[in-house]
Amino acid sequence: MIVSNQEGGTSPTEPDDHPLSVNPSSRWQAYFRDNEVLLQIDKDVRRLCPDMCFFQRPTEHPCVRIAANPRVQGLRERVQRSMLRAANVTRSRQGITNISACVRSRPAHEPLEQLGEGQEAHWEVVERILFLYAKLNPGLGYVQGMNEIIGPIYYTLVSDPNPEWRKYAEADCFFCFTSLMSEIRDFFIKTLDESSSGIGAMMERLMQLLRRRDDRLYGHLKQLQVEPQYYSFRWIMLLLSQDFPLPDVLRIWDSLFADPRRFTFLIYICYAMLSKLRDKLMMGDFPSNIKLLQNFPDMDVSELISQALSAQQEDLMLSLS
Secondary structure: OOOOOOOOOOOOOOOOOOOOOOOOOOHHHHHHHHHHHHHHHHHHHOOOOOOOOHHHOEOOOOOHHHHOOOOOOOHHHHHHHHOOOOEEEEEOOOOOEEEEEOOOOOOOOOOOOOOOOOOOEHHHHHHHHHHHHHHHOOOOOOOOOHHHHHHHHHHHHHOOOOHHHHOOHHHHHHHHHHHHHHHHHHHHOHHHOOOOOOHHHHHHHHHHHHHHHOHHHHHHHHHOOOOHHHOHHHHHHOOOOOOOOHHHHHHHHHHHHHOOOHHHHHHHHHHHHHHHOHHHHHHOOHHHHHHHHHOOOOOOHHHHHHHHHHHHHHHHHHHHO
16 A cells, blocks of 8 residues: 555566656656655644644554554655755865755754654654545545644544543544545545535635625625635635634534535535624725635634524525525
8 A cells, every 4th residue: 555665676576667767657656656745744744733732742542563663664754764854065265075964953843852662643643544545545645735624533533531432543533534525525626626516616605695695795805806715715625624723623513514414504604704704804905804814813613603503594494485
């Protein structure tokens, strides 16, 4: 499943398979393609939920076959080996060249203490799940934003009060994430943006709902050219996971996934968000409104959900009358 290069060179049964091979079926080509995906996943999962240190902590149940086996290369080591090391090259007045390795400062997302032998951080588990998902779904692969979708799922399962269930958090997370992606995968496929199931159609549904329920606000945003792509693209694609603190995201998702018409309800939640900011949006200009919508202020999400539910029920009653 995870293609690895060979330390000893090319296989004797595949003399034409080498690191410079341009053959699409080359194992080396597959290795390099996987590395590109892995590097992007690694960068994204390391900064999951930066306002909390949960994902930097060691997991209670690491994958023993990987973490505790020195003969197996984990994804963390693979990423480190795939990155080129920078060096400072200086020349003295006497013509002597000095090469010194750059000292890289520790990024804010790295843990203060290094993990012990046999340990894995939570972000490493998430990285493994996303990498395997990309390998199993080559038509879609990995798209930035999937890390924001899987984060709340993994956090919920790992935080289960039942220690017996926590043992299987990684497998359960993979199953739940795959199931959810089967419903929203069209959001992540650019060629389907304008299809009936794409992100473009969802944003259009939001604008139609806003126009029907608040034509003045709709007209004001149109006049200012505040297009839905500037704010609701992220709202819908990531199921609001980047616009609220994690506890609020879990509360929203709880209501969202309990609704059999969950993506219709998502549109109503987005409408409620616009409605809550109505007064400020009506008084604002283009820059201030964009800033406001892209940095949604803290508020009681229960009120948002209640308003969205009321609007949905009102429209349902009108459609039945």
